[in-house]
Amino acid sequence: MRRIGIDVGGTNTDAVLIEEGRVVRAVKAPTSEDVTTGILDSLQSLGSTGVLAGRKIDGVMIGTTHFINAVVQRRSLTRVAALRLGMPASASLPPFCDWPEDLAALVRGGVWMVEGGHEYDGRPFMPLDEAAVIGAAEEMKAAGLASVGISAIFSPLDPSHERRAAELVAQVIPEADITCSSDLGRIGLLERENAGLLNAALADLARDTIAAFEKAIADSGVDAPLFITQNDGTVAEAGQARRLPVYSFASGATNSMRGAAYLSGLSDAMVIDVGGTTTDVGQLKHGFPREANSVVKVGGVRTLFRMPDLLSIGLGGGSHVQLDPLKVGPVSVGYRLLKQGIAFGGTQLTTTDIAVASGVLDLGDRKKVAQLDAATCRKVFGEAARMAEEAIDRMKTEAGDVPLIAVGGGAFLIPEKLAGVSQVIHVEHGDCANAVGAAIAQVSGECDQIFKDLSRAEALSAAQGIANDRAVAAGAARASLTTIESEDMPLAYLPGNSVRVRVRVVGDVAPG
Amino acid sequence: MTRRELSLDDIESLAVGAWVLGTGGGGNPYLPLLNMRLLYKQGHRVELMEASDLADDDWVGTVANMGAPLVGQERLTDSMTLARAVLAMERHIGRRFAALMSMEIGGANGVRPFMAAAHLELPVVDSDTMGRAYPELQMTSVAVGGLAGDPVSLVDVRGFESIVHKVPSWKWAERIGRKIVTEYGSVAATCQPPRTGAEVKRWGIHGTTTKAIAIGAAVREAQRRHDDPVEAILSVEPGKLLYKGKAVDVARRATEGFLRGVARFDGLDEFRGSQLTINFQNEWIVAWRDGAPLAMTPDLICVLDSVSGEAVGSETIRYGQRVTVIALPPTPIFLTPKGLEHVGPRAFGYDLDFRSVFSA
Numbered sequence: 001m002r003r004i005g006i007d008v009g010g011t012n013t014d015a016v017l018i019e020e021g022r023v024v025r026a027v028k029a030p031t032s033e034d035v036t037t038g039i040l041d042s043l044q045s046l047g048s049t050g051v052l053a054g055r056k057i058d059g060v061m062i063g064t065t066h067f068i069n070a071v072v073q074r075r076s077l078t079r080v081a082a083l084r085l086g087m088p089a090s091a092s093l094p095p096f097c098d099w100p101e102d103l104a105a106l107v108r109g110g111v112w113m114v115e116g117g118h119e120y121d122g123r124p125f126m127p128l129d130e131a132a133v134i135g136a137a138e139e140m141k142a143a144g145l146a147s148v149g150i151s152a153i154f155s156p157l158d159p160s161h162e163r164r165a166a167e168l169v170a171q172v173i174p175e176a177d178i179t180c181s182s183d184l185g186r187i188g189l190l191e192r193e194n195a196g197l198l199n200a201a202l203a204d205l206a207r208d209t210i211a212a213f214e215k216a217i218a219d220s221g222v223d224a225p226l227f228i229t230q231n232d233g234t235v236a237e238a239g240q241a242r243r244l245p246v247y248s249f250a251s252g253a254t255n256s257m258r259g260a261a262y263l264s265g266l267s268d269a270m271v272i273d274v275g276g277t278t279t280d281v282g283q284l285k286h287g288f289p290r291e292a293n294s295v296v297k298v299g300g301v302r303t304l305f306r307m308p309d310l311l312s313i314g315l316g317g318g319s320h321v322q323l324d325p326l327k328v329g330p331v332s333v334g335y336r337l338l339k340q341g342i343a344f345g346g347t348q349l350t351t352t353d354i355a356v357a358s359g360v361l362d363l364g365d366r367k368k369v370a371q372l373d374a375a376t377c378r379k380v381f382g383e384a385a386r387m388a389e390e391a392i393d394r395m396k397t398e399a400g401d402v403p404l405i406a407v408g409g410g411a412f413l414i415p416e417k418l419a420g421v422s423q424v425i426h427v428e429h430g431d432c433a434n435a436v437g438a439a440i441a442q443v444s445g446e447c448d449q450i451f452k453d454l455s456r457a458e459a460l461s462a463a464q465g466i467a468n469d470r471a472v473a474a475g476a477a478r479a480s481l482t483t484i485e486s487e488d489m490p491l492a493y494l495p496g497n498s499v500r501v502r503v504r505v506v507g508d509v510a511p512g
Numbered sequence: 513m514t515r516r517e518l519s520l521d522d523i524e525s526l527a528v529g530a531w532v533l534g535t536g537g538g539g540n541p542y543l544p545l546l547n548m549r550l551l552y553k554q555g556h557r558v559e560l561m562e563a564s565d566l567a568d569d570d571w572v573g574t575v576a577n578m579g580a581p582l583v584g585q586e587r588l589t590d591s592m593t594l595a596r597a598v599l600a601m602e603r604h605i606g607r608r609f610a611a612l613m614s615m616e617i618g619g620a621n622g623v624r625p626f627m628a629a630a631h632l633e634l635p636v637v638d639s640d641t642m643g644r645a646y647p648e649l650q651m652t653s654v655a656v657g658g659l660a661g662d663p664v665s666l667v668d669v670r671g672f673e674s675i676v677h678k679v680p681s682w683k684w685a686e687r688i689g690r691k692i693v694t695e696y697g698s699v700a701a702t703c704q705p706p707r708t709g710a711e712v713k714r715w716g717i718h719g720t721t722t723k724a725i726a727i728g729a730a731v732r733e734a735q736r737r738h739d740d741p742v743e744a745i746l747s748v749e750p751g752k753l754l755y756k757g758k759a760v761d762v763a764r765r766a767t768e769g770f771l772r773g774v775a776r777f778d779g780l781d782e783f784r785g786s787q788l789t790i791n792f793q794n795e796w797i798v799a800w801r802d803g804a805p806l807a808m809t810p811d812l813i814c815v816l817d818s819v820s821g822e823a824v825g826s827e828t829i830r831y832g833q834r835v836t837v838i839a840l841p842p843t844p845i846f847l848t849p850k851g852l853e854h855v856g857p858r859a860f861g862y863d864l865d866f867r868s869v870f871s872a
Contacts, residue, residue, distance in 0.1 A: 089669045090588040092547055119697040120583050126670065153586045189586045190543075290832070394819075500582075 002057055004046065004222065005439025006039060007255060007432075008064040014435035015042035017051055023263075025051050026432040035066065035209060036216045043220035057224035059509060060217050061235050063251040063438040064228070066209055067202050071249075071299035074102065078177075079109035080200040081145040083136055083169070084193065085116030085128060085152035085161045095151070095193055100300035107201045109145040112136035116161040117153030120498070121452055125153055128161045130168060137172035147177045149200035151193035155182035156449050177203035183244060186448050187500070191295060191304040198301060199246040206245035210238050227441070227475075227509065232306045233258045233288050234444040234506055237475050249298060250307045255437030257282050257289045257308060260405040262440050263427035269403040270392055270421070273433065274410030276318040277332035281391040282310045284405075286484050288506075306446075313391050317410030321349045321380055328383045343369050354380045355412050384413040393420050407433035443509055445471025445481075448502040456499065460488060463501040476507035515559040515635050520552045522725050523626065528822060529728030530622030532745065533720070533840075535812050536826040537794035538619015538645030539581035547591045547627050556630035561611060563639045563716050566709030570610035572637060573598045573706060575625040578666070578689060579699030581827070584620070590669055591627035593701045597667040598628050601703035604663055604675050613637040613712065615652065615704050617720040618645030618795075639716035641704075643843040644812050647770055647794040649689065650682035651855045653845045654707065657715035661685040665703040668696040717843040723749070731821040741821020742836045752869050754799065754807055755788045755837040756780045756818065762829055770794055775815075775829055777837075788837065790815070792826040797860045799837065807869045808857045810842035839869045 001021075007014045008031060016026040027045040032038035039062070046052060070076045082095035095111050096104045114132035117125040140148065148169055152161045159182035166178045181189075181196040213226055228241035229251040241248055256273045267287035273280045283290045289308035296307045314330020318337045321328055333340040333348055340346035343356040343364030355361040357372035358381070396402060401422035406414040407430040416424050429436060447466035451459035464483065472478050485504040518526075527545040530538070548558075566572065575594055577584065602608055612625045612632070617640040629636045641652035655661065661682035666674045666689060674692050679685045685705075693700045707715075726748045734744035745751060757777035764773035772793050779786040789800045796813035799806045807813050815824045818834040829835075846855050847868075857864040 086587070088671075089590060092550065092590045092592065093543065093588045097550060098546055117586075120580070120586070123697075125587075125697065187582060187585055189588060190546075 002055060003439045004043070004057060004060045004224070005435045005437070006042060006060065006062045007252065007434040007438055008035060008038065008062060008066065009252065009434070013038035013042045014432045015046050016429070016432050016435040016439055017046055018436065018439040023429050023436060025049055026429050026435065028432070034212065036212045039213065039216035040219055043216065043222060047220065047222075052222065057222055059227050060222060060224050061227045061229055061438040061441050062213055063255045063434060064209070064248065065252045067205065067245045068249040068298065070202065070205050071103070071198060071301075074106055074299070076205045077106055077201045078147045078204045079145060080107050080197055081109050081140040081143070081148045082111045082193070082197055083133070083148060083150045083165060084111075084113045085150070085165055086189070087113050087115045087126070089117070089125065089153060090189065093190065095149070095197060098190060098302055099194070103299055103301065107197065110140065110143055112139070116165070118155070118158045118161070120154060120157070120450060122158050128164055130164070133165045133168045134172060137169040140169070141173050146173060146175055147200045147203040148173075149179045149181070149193070149196040151181035151189065151196055153189060155180070156185060156187055156192070179244075184246065185446065186304045188304055191302050194301050195246055195303045195305060198298065198303070199244060202245040206242050210242045214238065229255055229438045229441045230444070231308070232291070232444055233437070233441060235441040235509065236443070240474060246305065249305060251438075252434055253280050253282070253310055254289055254308050255441070256280070256407055256434040257284060257437065258287065258440060259433030259435070259437030260284070260407045260427070260430070261287045262436055263407070263429060263433060264405045264425050266403060266405060266425070269405050269425075270395065271405045271407065272388060272392065272414055274406065274408040274413055275316050276337065276409060277314070277316045277334050278312045279315040279388065279391065279410070280310045280312050281395045282308050283395055288484060309395075311391050311395050313387060315384060315387050315413065317350070317352050317413070319351045321351055321354060323349070323376065326379060326383055328380060328387065351380065351384060351410070351413055360412050381413070381415060385415050385418060388414055389419045392418065396420065406430065442506045443471055443474045443476035444504060444506045445469065445474060445476065446502070446504045448500070450498055450500045452498040454497070454499075456488060459499050459501050460486060460503065463503040464505070467503045467505045471505050471507055475509055477510040478507070481505045481507040514565060515561045517557055517559050518626070520549065523548045523552075523623070525725045525728030525732060526721065527623055527728065528731050529724030529726065530617055530619060531823040532727050532731070532814055532816065533617050533622065533643070533724055533812065534619035534645040534795070534823055534825070535814055536792055536796040536824070537647060538616060538621060539584065540825060541620045541623045543584060543589050544620050544623035544627060547589060548623065548630070551591060551627065551630040558626045558629045559635040560638050560721055561635040563637050563712050563718050566611065566637065566712055568708060568710035568713075570709035571605075571607050571706050572709065572712050573601055573609040573612045574615045574641065574704035575612050575628050576615035576621045576702055576704060577624055577699065578693045578702050581620070583697060583699040587669070587697070587699060589620070589624070589627070592631060593667055593669045594624055594628040595631040596673070597665050597701040597703040598632060600665040600667055600673045600675070601663070601706060604665060605706055607706070609634060609706070610709070611635045611637050613716065614640035614721070616640060616642040616645045617724055618642065621645070622721070622724055636721070637712060637716070638721045639712060639718045640720045641715070641717060643717040643720050645795055646855060649686040651859070653717050653843060654705070654711070654715050655682040656845055656848070656851045656854050659707070659711055659715060660705050662705055664689055664705060666692050666696070666700040667702070668700055672696060715845070717845065734821060742816055742818065742838065745816070745821065746838065749840055751838045751840040753836070753838055754869065755786075755801065756783050757788055757835060759829055759833045759835060771826060773826070775826070777835065780834065790837075791862070793860055794826060796826065798857060798862050798864065805864055805867070807839045808862070808864060808866060809860060810846035810851070810855045810866070811868055811870070812840040812842060814838050814840060841868075841870050
C-alpha cells in the first residue's frame with residue numbers, strides 16, 4: 001500500500017508519502033490562492049526526492065478546509081432552490097427558517113413546499129404531489145436556479161419521495177445539481193434539510209475544487225485515484241465528495257487526530273494538536289476521534305454532521321506572551337511569526353521566542369532573545385502547561401491518567417509531564433500529522449434508521465448489512481470492514497417494538 | 513386585570529428553563545422556540561396573566577402535544593395545528609376560552625400554549641398542572657384534585673379532529689387518547705379537559721411559567737458571564753445540589769410505550785469515588801447513590817450539562833457526558849397522600865416510601 005496524503009491548510013499545504021505503513025517523506029509548501037499550485041508544488045517537492053519514480057501510487061488523499069471556509073466566510077456559494085415534501089405539516093417552519101440572515105440572503109434562491117413524506121413506520125404521510133413538484137421545478141428554471149436541495153419527512157426511513165421528486169426536477173432542469181436530504185442521514189428534518197441546503201450551496205465550489213485537485217495530480221505526473229477525506233476520518237471517492245462536499249467540512253482536525261494515532265501506534269488516547277494560533281484537544285477511541293453527539297453549528301447553521309468532539313483554546317506557537325501579569329494567548333501573530341517574533345527581528349514576544357531562548361527550538365537568532373532568563377521561560381512554559389491541563393481535563397471521559405499524543409507545529413509547548421496524563425508522547429513527523437491522517441484514511445458506511453417488529457438482534461443485523469453495503473458502495477474492501485459503532489434506542493410511545501439503530505462500519509480502500 | 517406581554521428574550525429563557533423542569537423528559541423545546549421567533553417576527557405577541565385574575569366562571573383551555581418527540585423532529589410543530597385543537601374544543605363545548613394554559617411546564621409543552629395563543633390572541637395563565645414533566649395524563653394536579661378527565665380534543669395537521677367525549681377515568685383518557693395519537697402517526701396537538709377559572713385557581717400549579725423564565729434567564733446570564741450556570745439555577749430556586757459526575761453507562765428499553773432505563777454515573781470533584789444511578793420512565797424517577805435511594809419523584813431530579821447548565825434528556829444522554837444533578841422541590845399538591853398515589857415512587861413501580869431530599 002503506497003499512498004500520498006495532502007493537507008491543504010490555511011498557511012501550508014503538507015504532503016506525505018506513506019509506504020507499507022511507514023512515512024517515507026514529508027514536505028511543506030505554501031498554500032496558494034488557486035489551490036492547484038500549492039498541491040502541485042508539494043507533489044513536485046515530494047517527487048523531486050525520487051521517492052515516487054516508477055512506483056505505483058494507490059491513492060492521493062486530500063484533506064481540506066476549503067468547503068467549511070466558504071460557508072464561514074460566505075464566499076463562492078451557489079444560490080439554492082429548496083423543495084420540501086411534507087405539506088401540510090411543517091409549514092410554519094419553512095426551509096432556511098433557522099439560518100443566520102446574512103447566509104440565508106446569499107443562499108436562498110427560493111422555497112417550495114408540496115405534499116409528500118412518510119410516517120415513522122414507513123406509511124406515506126401524504127401521497128407525493130407530482131404536479132406540484134413539476135410546477136415548482138418550472139418556477140426554479142424560470143428563476144435561473146440549478147442547484148436544488150430536496151427534503152422529505154422521514155426520508156431516512158423511506159427516501160422514495162425525495163428520489164421521485166429529484167427525477168421530476170431533473171426532467172425539467174437536466175443540468176441541475178440535486179441534493180436529497182436522505183443522503184445526509186439522520187432523523188431531524190430541519191437539521192438534515194440544513195445539511196442538504198449547505199451541500200447544494202457548495203455544488204459549484206465542489207465541482208471546481210475537485211477539478212483543481214484532479215488537475216494538480218495529473219500535472220504532477222502522479223497516476224493515482226483522488227480521494228477526499230471526510231469529517232469522520234474516512235475518505236470518499238472524488239465523485240462522491242463532489243456530490244456531498246459537506247461531509248468534508250471538518251476533515252482537517254480529524255486528520256491530525258488520526259495521524260497522531262497512526263504515528264504513535266495508540267488507538268485510545270487524548271490528542272493535543274498545537275498549531276500557530278489555536279490548540280485542539282480531542283479523544284481517540286478505537287483510532288477515531290470521539291464524535292460530537294448532538295447538534296453541530298456550521299457557519300451558524302444547525303446540522304447533525306458527524307464531527308469530532310474538540311475543544312479549542314487560544315494557545316499556539318505564535319501566541320502573544322505578556323510577562324507581567326503573566327498571560328499567554330489567545331491573540332497570535334499567526335503566519336506572521338517569521339516577521340513579528342522577537343527571535344526573527346520583530347517586536348512581539350511569542351511562545352516561539354520563549355522556546356528559542358530556552359534552547360527548546362533552534363530557530364531565528366537566539367541572541368535576540370538573550371534577555372529572557374531561565375526563570376521567565378519556566379514561568380511561561382508553566383502557564384502553557386496549565387492551559388493544556390485544563391483543556392485535557394475538560395475533554396477526558398474517564399477518571400485516572402491517560403496517555404496524551406502531542407502533535408502540530410507548536411507541540412514544543414507540551415511538556416513531558418502533565419497532571420492527569422500518564423505519558424506525553426511526541427512523535428516523529430508530528431508537525432505533518434494531518435497529512436499523515438489523510439494518507440491513512442479509511443472508508444465508512446453508516447445506517448441510522450427505525451426498525452419495527454424485529455428482535456433487537458435482527459434489527460442490529462439488518463442495520464449492519466445496510467452499513468456494510470454503503471461502505472462498499474463508497475469504495476471499501478468488504479473483507480476489511482469492522483464495526484466501530486453500534487447503538488440501539490427503543491422509541492418511546494411508538495408501537496411494535498420500534499427501535500432506532502445506528503451502526504457505523506469502516507474498512508480499507510479497495511485496491512484498484 | 514394585569515397582563516404582562518412577554519418579550520422574545522423571555523421566551524428564549526422559557527425554552528431553557530422549561531427544559532430544566534422537564535426532568536429528563538418532555539422533549540427539547542427548540543422547535544417550539546423557533547416557531548415563537550418566527551411568530552414574533554411576523555408581529556404576533558403573547559401575554560401572561562395570573563390565575564387569580566381569572567373570573568370563577570371563565571373557561572380555560574389546556575394545550576399540549578401528545579406523542580413521540582421523535583416524530584415531532586420530522587413533522588415539526590405547526591403553531592396553527594395547536595390553535596385548531598383549541599378551536600375544536602371550543603366548538604365541542606359551545607363556549608369560548610378566556611385564556612389558555614400549559615398542561616406540563618416541563619419540556620416542549622411548556623412553550624406550546626404560547627404558539628396557539630399567538631394565533632388566537634388569548635392570554636396564557638401563569639400556571640400548569642404538573643410543575644414539571646410526567647409521562648401520563650393522570651399525573652396532573654387536576655387529576656389528583658378529582659376533576660373530570662374529559663373531553664379531550666386531538667388534532668392532526670392533515671385535517672383530522674377527534675374528541676374523546678366521555679371516559680370513566682384519567683387512565684382511560686390516557687389509554688383511548690394514546691390509540692388515536694398512534695393512528696395519527698404518533699403525534700397530535702391536544703386540548704385537554706376544559707377548566708373553569710375557579711378550578712384553575714384551586715388546582716393549578718401557579719407561577720410555573722415565571723419560574724421557568726427565571727431559571728432560563730439565570731442559565732443564559734451565567735453562560736454569557738462564563739459563571740457556573742448550575743449555581744445560577746440554585747440562586748433563583750430553592751434547590752439542592754445532589755451530585756457531580758460523568759455518565760458511564762446508559763441502558764434504554766421500550767416497555768408499555770415508554771422509554772425506560774437506567775443511567776449510571778461516576779463521581780467527580782467532591783463526589784469522586786461515589787456512584788450514582790438514575791432510573792427513568794421518560795423522566796428521571798429515582799436516583800440512588802451507592803445503592804441507597806437519594807432522591808425520588810415527585811421531587812424534581814434535574815440532570816444538567818455541567819458546562820452549559822442546560823438540561824440533559826433521558827433520550828439524548830450519552831456516555832462520557834459531564835453532568836451535575838440537582839433536585840428542585842415539587843408542588844405541595846403532589847405531597848398529599850392522594851398526590852403520592854398518582855406520582856409517588858409506587859406509581860412508577862418502586863416499592864419505596866417517599867422521602868424528600870428537602871425534608872432532612
